[in-house]
Amino acid sequence: MNDTTQSNDSNFQNMDALERWKLKRAKLDEIEVSRVLEALGAEGNQDGDRKKWKCNGYNIILKNDSTWLNGNVGQGGKGAVSLVINLMGWDDEERKDTKAMNWLNEQFPEELKGDWVLSGKTDDEDEGPKGFRPPERRDDTLDEVREYLINKRGLPPSLVEREIAQGSIYGTKKWDRDNRKWEESQCVFIGPSSAEVRSTLPDGLKGCCPGSNTTSSGYQVMFRGGHKPIVAQTEAAIDALSFHALHPGVFTISTNGAGRFELQYKLTLEAHRNNFGSHWAYDADTAGDLAAQRQFNALYLRDLLSEKYGVAVERIDEWILGNKIQFVPSESPHEFFLNDPEAKDYEVASLVRGKKGEAATMQLTTERKPATIVYKIQKVCEPDLEKGRFEVELTPQDIKNVLKKYNAVRARPEGAKDWNEVWKRQGHRAISGYESLFEEKVKPAKIEQKVEKQPAPTPVAVAEPVEQPTVRQNRFARNPVRS
Numbered sequence: 001m002n003d004t005t006q007s008n009d010s011n012f013q014n015m016d017a018l019e020r021w022k023l024k025r026a027k028l029d030e031i032e033v034s035r036v037l038e039a040l041g042a043e044g045n046q047d048g049d050r051k052k053w054k055c056n057g058y059n060i061i062l063k064n065d066s067t068w069l070n071g072n073v074g075q076g077g078k079g080a081v082s083l084v085i086n087l088m089g090w091d092d093e094e095r096k097d098t099k100a101m102n103w104l105n106e107q108f109p110e111e112l113k114g115d116w117v118l119s120g121k122t123d124d125e126d127e128g129p130k131g132f133r134p135p136e137r138r139d140d141t142l143d144e145v146r147e148y149l150i151n152k153r154g155l156p157p158s159l160v161e162r163e164i165a166q167g168s169i170y171g172t173k174k175w176d177r178d179n180r181k182w183e184e185s186q187c188v189f190i191g192p193s194s195a196e197v198r199s200t201l202p203d204g205l206k207g208c209c210p211g212s213n214t215t216s217s218g219y220q221v222m223f224r225g226g227h228k229p230i231v232a233q234t235e236a237a238i239d240a241l242s243f244h245a246l247h248p249g250v251f252t253i254s255t256n257g258a259g260r261f262e263l264q265y266k267l268t269l270e271a272h273r274n275n276f277g278s279h280w281a282y283d284a285d286t287a288g289d290l291a292a293q294r295q296f297n298a299l300y301l302r303d304l305l306s307e308k309y310g311v312a313v314e315r316i317d318e319w320i321l322g323n324k325i326q327f328v329p330s331e332s333p334h335e336f337f338l339n340d341p342e343a344k345d346y347e348v349a350s351l352v353r354g355k356k357g358e359a360a361t362m363q364l365t366t367e368r369k370p371a372t373i374v375y376k377i378q379k380v381c382e383p384d385l386e387k388g389r390f391e392v393e394l395t396p397q398d399i400k401n402v403l404k405k406y407n408a409v410r411a412r413p414e415g416a417k418d419w420n421e422v423w424k425r426q427g428h429r430a431i432s433g434y435e436s437l438f439e440e441k442v443k444p445a446k447i448e449q450k451v452e453k454q455p456a457p458t459p460v461a462v463a464e465p466v467e468q469p470t471v472r473q474n475r476f477a478r479n480p481v482r483s
Contacts (some may be wrong), residue, residue: 025097028104030081031111035284036080039107041328041374041389042085055087080104088350089361106259107323132211134188134195139350141171148187148200154424155241159224163241168219172197185196189219189237189254196237196256206236208256215262217328219254225437232411233264234419235288241421243281243411245434253281258287261294262321268295268406269317276328277407284413289336290329292410296338297327297373300402304392306327309385331362337371338410341462343401371399 018432022254034053037044042055053060059071068083069076084100085091104111149160149169154187164167184204189196196219199205207340208214209413219237221244228249231327234240240254255263269276280295282288298320303341305325306313319325329335334346352363371394377387423430 021098025081025101028101028108028111029081030066031080031104031108033080033083034105035067035108036083036104038376038378039189040084040327041330041376043389044247058087060087062075063403075476097427102259102265106261107326109262109323118293121454123204132193132195132213133209134187134190134207135172135197137170137188138172138185138398141173144185144200146168147185149183149238149241152200153238153242153420154246154431155238156431157243158435158438159241162224163221163414168221187237191217191219191254194219194256197252198237214256214260216266218263221252222313223251229276230279231267232281232374233278234281235283235291237419239281239283242418244421245423245430246426247420248434248437251276252281258282260293261291261298264291264295265298265317265321268299268408272404272406279407279411281411281413281419281451283418286331287418289339290331292412293336294327294339296399296408296410297329297375299373299406300373300392300394300398301325303329303405304340305385311385324378325375327373329374333364334369334372337394337399339412341371341403342396343371346397370398382437 001272020213034044035054037055037060040055042053042060044050044053046052046054046059051062053062057291060070061069063069067076067078070086075084077086081097081100084103085096088100088103090096131308143166146157146160147156152155159309168190170188170190171185172188174183178272185200186205186208187198187200189198189262194214194217195206195208195209196212197205218245219240221240224244226249228247228248230247232243232247232250232252234254235256235258236242236256244250253267255267268280271278275403278295280292282291301320302313302316305316316325331351332349334348337343337346340346348367348369349362349364350379352361373392373394374389374393376389377385384414404422413419413422416425
């Protein structure tokens with residue numbers, strides 16, 4: 001890294017949260033709106049005019065690369081962020097800008113040259129996990145960490161103590177220079193080359209620390225007792241711990257959000273290569289459903305396109321992860337067929353824009369449609385692959401075949417939003433039952449060293465399927481590298 005890059009990175013880290021957010025928004029807003037429309041599944045060149053597009057039933061007119069007009073409602077704007085908000089119907093939602101920014105970052109990861117996270121920015125991609133800087137370890141926060149995880153989150157004490165003892169969980173806090181006081185304590189969940197941070201306050205900070213390699217690393221909870229050949233993916237570290245408490249024999253990993261498709265897909269492929277099944281244990285909401293559906297769609301297209309064009313599945317994986325092949329499921333029940341794979345057809349919902357000042361809603365229609373995957377080939381990957389937008393319908397047997405081949409399950413929390421809520425509903429008997437399964441008693445850890453005196457965690461990257469298609473050592477059946 002040259003001096004200029006170091007200076008820019010230092011300046012970025014010294015910005016306050018609002019300044020960083022504004023910088024990210026401005027960068028994402030520069031994406032050409034025509035590219036955004038393509039990612040939304042819009043159809044261009046309406047009436048032979050390249051400036052006219054059709055998207056979700058709306059007629060969009062482009063004035064230039066950044067200015068747009070929704071002809072149906074007479075509303076226009078400038079920039080990619082406002083366009084996404086308008087067409088997704090998020091105008092009246094809280095944090096609508098951040099929601100649109102997250103969507104844009106997922107669709108166009110190359111625009112930010114790395115993974116921008118809540119508390120900062122990773123180093124350039126070519127530097128990899130060398131820029132990983134976990135938060136300072138502070139022993140004086142451990143009591144608050146225990147109080148939060150055991151009493152507020154209801155996790156088994158022996159599980160929390162085990163994770164603290166092996167350095168997978170610790171506490172930190174920052175000095176507020178402006179108000180000259182310490183901020184609230186935060187829990188730090190360490191992965192091989194990432195760190196997930198969560199405040200001990202209900203509405204406090206949560207996200208990844210600067211430099212986290214979120215495309216290949218997440219917080220891991222090793223199985224305890226009998227080992228089952230299953231890898232469970234959750235959205236957050238708290239959920240990973242809760243899922244483990246319910247299923248101690250399962251290797252569980254947090255992907256730090258529903259939108260981490262690259263990490264999620266790599267984990268599913270690695271599990272499959274090592275004869276492990278995958279449980280997509282994301283939250284029971286639209287974001288969690290979409291995350292699971294994306295995984296299924298990718299696996300189905302992986303086999304379909306490989307057979308259709310005579311291309312190795314590893315090449316298909318490379319194109320999917322490189323956004324050369326995209327699939328964009330909408331928030332319509334027929335796109336969430338993974339939640340009900342036995343059905344022959346599904347009710348279709350349409351986006352209905354409310355009156356002025358009212359939010360748009362998804363409303364069911366009388367139309368029914370089979371399970372359908374819509375995908376686009378953005379660029380010509382091979383001479384035989386045609387660029388364009390395609391649809392493929394699936395039968396219930398098609399869905400069963402894919403789930404059986406990859407031993408995959410949509411583990412959706414029942415009657416709850418997430419797995420911590422499921423666990424807490426079990427009550428004290430569940431905690432006693434978990435503790436009674438294991439005879440060893442883990443004593444509270446006393447950590448003497450500061451984090452800066454410890455060696456950096458050894459990265460355990462998820463192998464790229466294209467570069468190493470053969471079976472490798474199974475990380476799910478061994479102790480993970482800990483900091």
